[in-house]
Amino acid sequence: MKNSQLYKGSLTTIVMKLLEENGRMYGYEITQKVKDITKGELKITEGALYPALHKLEAEGVLEVEVENVDNRLRKYYKLTEKGSAETINRLAELEDFIRNMQTLVQPKLDY
Template structure:
């Protein structure tokens, strides 16, 4: 999962518009029925790296008296997200073929 974390983040932001860090961690837990838990220590370096690469842009907003940093995907990020999602899907499909080979009757 380690190498696919940035793709997971991009997929969520691509689908949801903008999200803040804790929201991303909770959405992953929800979608995977608690199988995948992303720590802040793993998530925030990815968010900062994607921001530095102009793939994400932050939006600061005050919510209930607290400052919250939302991340939104940039146009460059949308193209990157589509490419990375396609690559990860192809990898998952091939991994599934390896793990569950069909028995040839030939």
């Protein structure tokens, strides 16, 4: 994803959140969306994204609709019912994670 190790483990959560928000997206669109939202700070590589999408599909979290647009293949992914439920858990975990990391890092305000 980037130079920083910190993004490891966050890819599927990001994907699921984006799909929850946007209904359906295709892989390349996801990479561009993340780049836009983070102003270029986070670049999802295709070598990481596509295997992750396939895995989520195999787990029944995502389902795919293949379409042909301008003579090019597109695979639209969207959350299944199971995936929507999972996303809620993932986002709760992310909030916990962020809160815990802030607690660990935040300078003590005891003065």
